[in-house]
Amino acid sequence: MRFQAIQTAQSRKISKVKTDVSDIPSLFGSNVFGPDAMKEYMSKDALKAVNEAAKTGSSIQRDIAQKIADGMKQWALEKGATSFSHWFQPLTGLTAEKHDSFYEVWGGKAIEKFSAGSLVQQEPDASSLPSGGLRNTFEARGYTAWDPSSPAFIMEKASGKTLCIPTIFVSYHGEALDYKAPLLKTMALLNKAATQVCNYFDKNVNNVSASLGIEQEYFLVDKALYDARPDLVMTGRTVFGHAPARGQQMDDHYFGAIPSRVFNFMYDLELESMKLGIPLRTRHNEVAPGQYECAPMFEDINLAVDHNQLLMDLMEEVGRKHGFKSLLHEKPFAGINGSGKHNNWSLITNTGVNLLSPGSNPNSNLQFLTFFINTIKAFHDSAPVLRASIASASNDHRLGANEAPPAIMSAFIGSTLTKVLNDFKTNNKTSKDPADNEVITIHNLPEILKDNTDRNRTSPFAFTGNKFEFRAVGSSENCGRPMIALNAAVANQLLEFKQDVDALIAKKKKTEDAIFEVLKGYLIASEKALFEGNGYSEEWAEEAEKRGLENVKNSVESLDSYLSEIANTIFVKNGIFTKEELHARYEIKLEDYIKKIQIEGRIMDELVYTHILPPSLQYQKTLADTINSMLSSGATKASTHGLSELLNEISNHTNSLKMATDLMVNERKLANTIADTKQKAHAYCNKVKASFDEIRFHADKLEHLIDDDLWKLPKYREILFVR
Numbered sequence: 001m002r003f004q005a006i007q008t009a010q011s012r013k014i015s016k017v018k019t020d021v022s023d024i025p026s027l028f029g030s031n032v033f034g035p036d037a038m039k040e041y042m043s044k045d046a047l048k049a050v051n052e053a054a055k056t057g058s059s060i061q062r063d064i065a066q067k068i069a070d071g072m073k074q075w076a077l078e079k080g081a082t083s084f085s086h087w088f089q090p091l092t093g094l095t096a097e098k099h100d101s102f103y104e105v106w107g108g109k110a111i112e113k114f115s116a117g118s119l120v121q122q123e124p125d126a127s128s129l130p131s132g133g134l135r136n137t138f139e140a141r142g143y144t145a146w147d148p149s150s151p152a153f154i155m156e157k158a159s160g161k162t163l164c165i166p167t168i169f170v171s172y173h174g175e176a177l178d179y180k181a182p183l184l185k186t187m188a189l190l191n192k193a194a195t196q197v198c199n200y201f202d203k204n205v206n207n208v209s210a211s212l213g214i215e216q217e218y219f220l221v222d223k224a225l226y227d228a229r230p231d232l233v234m235t236g237r238t239v240f241g242h243a244p245a246r247g248q249q250m251d252d253h254y255f256g257a258i259p260s261r262v263f264n265f266m267y268d269l270e271l272e273s274m275k276l277g278i279p280l281r282t283r284h285n286e287v288a289p290g291q292y293e294c295a296p297m298f299e300d301i302n303l304a305v306d307h308n309q310l311l312m313d314l315m316e317e318v319g320r321k322h323g324f325k326s327l328l329h330e331k332p333f334a335g336i337n338g339s340g341k342h343n344n345w346s347l348i349t350n351t352g353v354n355l356l357s358p359g360s361n362p363n364s365n366l367q368f369l370t371f372f373i374n375t376i377k378a379f380h381d382s383a384p385v386l387r388a389s390i391a392s393a394s395n396d397h398r399l400g401a402n403e404a405p406p407a408i409m410s411a412f413i414g415s416t417l418t419k420v421l422n423d424f425k426t427n428n429k430t431s432k433d434p435a436d437n438e439v440i441t442i443h444n445l446p447e448i449l450k451d452n453t454d455r456n457r458t459s460p461f462a463f464t465g466n467k468f469e470f471r472a473v474g475s476s477e478n479c480g481r482p483m484i485a486l487n488a489a490v491a492n493q494l495l496e497f498k499q500d501v502d503a504l505i506a507k508k509k510k511t512e513d514a515i516f517e518v519l520k521g522y523l524i525a526s527e528k529a530l531f532e533g534n535g536y537s538e539e540w541a542e543e544a545e546k547r548g549l550e551n552v553k554n555s556v557e558s559l560d561s562y563l564s565e566i567a568n569t570i571f572v573k574n575g576i577f578t579k580e581e582l583h584a585r586y587e588i589k590l591e592d593y594i595k596k597i598q599i600e601g602r603i604m605d606e607l608v609y610t611h612i613l614p615p616s617l618q619y620q621k622t623l624a625d626t627i628n629s630m631l632s633s634g635a636t637k638a639s640t641h642g643l644s645e646l647l648n649e650i651s652n653h654t655n656s657l658k659m660a661t662d663l664m665v666n667e668r669k670l671a672n673t674i675a676d677t678k679q680k681a682h683a684y685c686n687k688v689k690a691s692f693d694e695i696r697f698h699a700d701k702l703e704h705l706i707d708d709d710l711w712k713l714p715k716y717r718e719i720l721f722v723r
Contacts, residue, residue, distance in 0.1 A: 001228045002714050009222035009722045012323045014261045017268045029277040031079065031154040033072055041071035054149040055207075057188065065116035072152055073102065073114035076163040079154050084114060086122040086144040087164035089179045091130040091588050093478045095309050096169075098124050099162055119165065120146050126171050130591070132584025134175045141172040147180060150306050153276050157317070166306055175581050179480030183302060185576050186487035193494035194347055194355070194371070200501070200511060201367040207350040210487055211467075212304035215295040216311060217286055217339035217475050219327035220262060222722055225714045226325040230611075234603045235596070236329035236394070236476070240612070240696055242703040243335045244717040247289065254287045259723045262292065265322040269294070272314050278307045288336040289720040298344070301487070305480045308341070312476075328476040331397030333716060334696070338398035339475035345486060346467035347371060357466040358417065366515065369424065370497075373519045373526075375468060376411055378493035379461055380526035382485070382570055383409035384550060384561035386461075386470075389485035391555035391589065393596040395474035399553070405460035405472045407558075408544045408551045410531040412459035418532060425523050458535030484576065492570040497522070555593050556678075556685045562586040590681045594671075597684040601668045604695055607713070608661045615710035616654045616702050623647040650705050657698035664691040 019027075029036075038047050046067040049060045060068070076084065085097040100122075104113045126135050126142020135142070150166035169178035176182050187210060194208035226232050231239045258266065266283045273280045282295040296307065315326035331338035347355040355371040379386065387409050390399075398404045413421070460472040473482050497518060504514035528547040533540060544551060552558040561567060562582055571577045577585070624647060627640045637644075671683035703711060 002712055002718075005222070005224040005228040005714055006718055006722060008224035009323075009718075012222070012261070015264055015268075015322050017264050017271065019271055024271075024274070027271065028274045028279075031156065031275040032277040033075055033152040034277060037075050038071070041075045043067055043071075046071065050148050057184075060120075060148070062116050062120075065120050069114050069116050069119040072119065072163070073112065076152075076154060076161075077102065077112060079161060081154050081161040081163045083160070084118065084163040084165065086124070086146075086167040088124075088144050088167045088169040089305075089309060089478060089480060090169055090177060091132070091179070091585070093476065093481075093592075095313060096124070096129070097162075097164065098122070122167070124169070126169075126177060129169075129177065130588045131171065131175075131177055132587035132591075134171055134173075134177070134580060134584045139172065142169060142177060143172070144169050147184070147302075149184070149300075150303055151277070153310075155313075156272075156275070175578070175584070179305070179478050179484065180302070182484050182576050182581075183305065183480045183487070186484050186491060187302060189574055189576070190347075190487045190491040190494075193491040193498070196498050197370060197374075197494050198349060198355070198367070200370075200515065202349075202351065202353075204351055205349045205353075208347055208355070210301040210483075211298045211346045211348050211354075212301040212479070212483065213296060213298040213344040213467075214304055214308045214479055215282075215293060215342040215344070216308065217291065217293045217341070218315060219288070219290050219332050219339065220265065220292060220319065220324045221290060221327060221719050223320070223323050223325050225719050225722065226327075228714050229719070231600075231603050231607060232325075232327070232332070235600050236327060237332045237397070237600075238334070238716075238719075239600055239604050239692070240607060240699045240703070240713065241334060241716045241719075242700040244715070244720065246717075247336050247720075248287055251287075253285050253289050253291070256285045258283070258285060258292075261322065261723055262324075265318060265324055266292070266294070268321065269311075269314060269318045272318055273311060276307070276310055276314075278311055278314075280311075286337070286339075288333070291337065291339065298346070301345075301483055305478070305483060308479055330392075330394040330474040330476060333720065336720075338404060340398065340404055340471065341473045341475055341477060341479060343470040343473050343479055343482060343486075344464070344467045345470060345483070354466050356463075356468065358420075366512065369420075369519060370515060372417075372463075373421070373522050374493050374497050375490055376413075376529065377522040377526040378486075378489040379409070379411050379468075380529040381493065382489035382566055383529065384552075384558075384564060385567050385570065386482070386485050386489065387472075387550070387552060388558045388561040388567075389482040390470075390472050390474060390477065391558040392474055392477065393555060393593045393600075394476055395472075396553070396555050398474065399472060405458060406535045406541070406551070407553050408535070408541065408549050409460055409472075409529070410535065410544065410549065411468075411529050412462040412532060413530060414463060415532065417463065418530070421523060421527075421530075425520060425527075459531070460535075485570075488570045488574060488576050492574055495574075554685050556590065556681045559586055559589050559593075562589075587677055590677050594677070594681050594684050597689050598668065598672075600692070601664055601688050604692065605661055605665050608657060608695070608699065611712045612699050612702060613654065613658065615706050615712060616650060616657075619706045619710055620647060620650055620654065622707070623650070646705070650702065653698045653701045653705070657695065657702065660691060660695045660698060664688060664695060667691060 046064055049064045050068060052058050053060050083099040083101050085099045087095060087097050090096050102112050102114055104111055122144045124142055124144055125140050127140040144167035147166045147168055152163060152165045155162050155164050168181040170181060171177055190210055191208050195205055198205040198208060270280045279297040280294050281297050284293055286293045312328060319326045358368045359365050399407045462469045462471060470482060473479060500518045501514045504517060505511055541551060563586055567582060571582055572579055623643055627643050630640050667687040671680055671688055674680040674683055
C-alpha cells in the first residue's frame with residue numbers, strides 16, 4: 001500500500017481552478033444572507049428587528065420572525081438550497097448540523113415551508129454530544145437557538161446546497177453545551193465593562209467590541225499517503241516515523257515559492273471562503289516542509305470564531321478536491337514544527353478607536369495605558385485559567401517544544417513600551433514622550449519605519465503594535481474556548497478597575513489622579529508576568545520559577561484551574577458559567593484527554609504488531625539466512641561480524657519494542673479500571689503516555705535499519721516532500 005500511495009501521489013494532475021478574476025468582488029459574501037440580501041428579501045421592520053437583536057440582544061417577536069424566515073427561505077431557494085440546518089459548535093470542538101428539508105408533502109404535492117419556529121429554535125439530541133454530566137444518556141432533549149449576530153449562509157457540497165443558521169446549543173434546562181453561548185455572554189460583559197471605563201475619557205462611547213484575527217497553520221499531505229498511515233487516520237498525527245535526512249534545517253521552506261498544486265488548493269480555498277464572507281488575506285509556506293498558513297482580516301470576535309470553524313470545514317472539503325488531506329493536529333510529525341492558531345485580539349469602540357493602539361506618543365495617551373495595563377493585569381491574575389483554556393492532549397505535544405510558546409504564561413510588550421511603563425511606574429505621571437519611530441535607511445531604497453514593538457515568537461501573549469497576540473492556542477482548537485477566558489478575564493479586570501477608581505474619586509481625588517494611582521498599583525502587582533527575552537531558554541524557566549509563575553506542562557494538571565477560585569471569580573460571579581457548567585467543561589476536557597491518549601495507545605499497539613514487527617522479523621530471518629549461508633560456504637566469523645552486529649541490533653530493538661508495547665498495553669488496561677475521571681486522566685498521562693517515547697524510539701530505529709522494500713508505512717520523506 002505504501003508504494004501504491006507514493007505512485008498515486010506522484011502521478012496526480014494539478015486541478016485547475018476556474019474563475020473570472022474580474023468577478024471576484026461580487027463573489028464575496030455571495031452565499032451569505034448578509035446586509036444586502038436582507039435588504040432585498042426582508043421588510044424594513046424585519047431588517048430593523050434583526051439589526052437590533054444583533055446589537056443589543058433584544059428578542060424578536062414571532063410575527064417578525066416569520067417575515068425573516070420567509071425572506072431567508074426565498075433567498076436560499078433561489079440559491080439552489082433544498083435543506084436547512086441549525087449550525088452549532090458543541091463541546092467536541094467541531095461543528096454540528098442536522099439537516100431538514102424545505103419541502104413537505106401536502107395533498108400529494110411537495111410544498112416549500114420554513115416557519116419562524118424552524119428558524120428560531122430546533123431540537124437536536126443533547127445526550128450523544130459531550131455534556132460533562134449535565135445530561136443523562138436517557139435524557140435526550142436539547143435546543144439550538146438562532147444567533148442573529150452571525151449571518152446565515154449556504155454551504156455547498158458536490159451534490160447539493162444547505163442553508164446553515166448559526167445557533168447556540170443548550171440543554172433542556174438551559175445549561176450551555178457549546179462555545180458560542182458563553183462567548184456571547186463574555187462579549188456583553190466586556191462591552192459593559194469597557195464602555196464604562198471609556199466614559200472616563202469619551203462620553204460618546206456607548207459600545208466596545210472585541211476584534212479578532214486568527215492566523216491558521218496547517219499541514220497538507222497527499223490523501224493516498226494519508227490513507228496509508230493508520231495513525232494519521234485515527235489520531236491526526238504520526239505516532240511513529242524516523243526523522244528524514246532533510247527536514248526543516250535548511251530554513252528554505254518558510255516563505256518559499258508555493259508549489260503549484262498547493263497554490264491551486266489555496267486559491268480554491270480562498271474562493272470558497274469568499275463566498276461565505278470569510279475575508280482571507282494572507283497565504284504562505286510555514287517553517288516546516290508541507291506546512292502552510294492562512295490568515296483573515298480582523299472581524300468581530302463572534303464572527304471570527306464562526307468563520308474559523310467554517311474555514312476548517314472548508315479545508316477538508318477543498319482538500320479532497322485536490323487530493324490533499326489537511327492536518328490540523330498541533331504536532332502531526334515529530335522533530336519538526338507543529339501548528340497553532342495565533343489569536344490577535346483588540347478592543348474597538350463605536351467611535352472607531354482601537355483602545356490598544358498606543359499612537360505616536362503612548363506616554364501621553366492615558367486611555368491607551370488604561371486598557372494596556374488592565375489587560376496585562378488580567379493576563380497576570382488569570383494566567384492559570386488562560387493556560388487551561390488552551391490545554392489539550394494534542395497541544396501538549398507542541399507547547400514548549402522550541403517551536404511554540406512555553407507553558408509558562410508570560411507577556412511580551414517590547415522595549416519601547418517597557419520604557420514607557422518603567423517611566424510611568426517610577427514617575428507616576430510622565431511628560432517626556434519617547435522618540436518617534438526610528439527609520440532604517442538603506443542606500444537607494446525607500447525608508448523603512450520601525451514599529452514600536454518587535455515580535456517575540458516565544459511569548460504566549462505578545463503585544464504586536466495595536467493588539468495582543470495569544471500565540472499559545474492550538475491549531476485544532478475552537479477559538480471560542482480561549483477567547484471566552486480572555487474576554488471574561490479582561491472584563492472582570494475592567495469592572496474591578498472601575499470600582500477602584502470610583503472609590504478614589506469618592507474621596508475627592510481628581511479622575512486623572514485616581515486613574516494614575518490605580519494603574520500604578522496594578523502595574524507593580526502584575527509586572528512579574530512581563531518578559532522580553534527568549535521563552536525557550538532554560539534560564540527563563542528558572543527565572544519564572546523565582547518569580548512564582550506556573551509552568552504546568554501537561555493538560556491534566558492545567559485543567560484543575562477550571563475549579564479554582566480564579567475561575568469562579570471571572571466566570572461564575574460574572575454569570576458566564578454556573579458552577580455546574582464550569583465543572584462540566586472540566587470533566588469534558590479530561591474525558592477528551594483520556595480518549596485521545598487511549599486512541600493513540602491503541603493505534604501504537606496495532607501498528608507495532610501488524611506493521612512493524614512483521615517486516616522486522618522477516619528481515620532478521622533474511623540476515624540470519626545470509627550469515628548461515630556465508631558460514632556454510634566457508635566464510636569466517638570475522639567476515640560476518642558486521643552482519644551479525646546488525647542482526648543483533650535489530651533483534652534487540654525488536655525485543656525491546658515488544659516488551660515496551662506490552663507494558664503500555666497493561667498500563668492502559670489498568671487505567672481503564674479507574675472510575676474517577678481525574679485519577680484516570682493522571683494514569684493515562686503519567687503511565688500510558690509516558691511509555692510512548694520508548695516505544696517510538698525502538699520503532700523508529702527499526703524503520704532506519706530495515707530493508708526499505710519491506711517497510712509498510714509511508715516514511716516522513718515521502719509524506720512531507722511528495723507533492
